[in-house]
Amino acid sequence: MFSLIRFVFRLAGYLLLAAAVVAFVADGSRSIAQSSLSISTTAELLMLAMPEIAKPLISGLYSTDQGTFLESVARYVLEGPAWVVCSGIGLVALVVGRRSVTRETAFAYN
Structure with a gap:
């Protein structure tokens, strides 16, 4: 059971790291094409990837002036x-899903 959960975390981590690389390359190519620095935000990436889910989420967060700490x-x-957020969350997911290392103690016999 735990190995399946670790697998899901590792898979999500690798997918997020891949998304971070894609976002980094896209930002670089857009910056070269525009001859100025262009960085896409995580909200823009979510709107491109999942518009029907991201639109109510983003509009709900920005509708209130002051919110809770989590908001x-x-x-x-x-x-x-986007590339910073995806890589950070991806690395955390990889650390959470890593395999446990068991070390055996070796004793020297004379």
């Missing part, structure tokens, strides 16, 4: 660069 953290994450 402010979510706003901060959505306004961050």
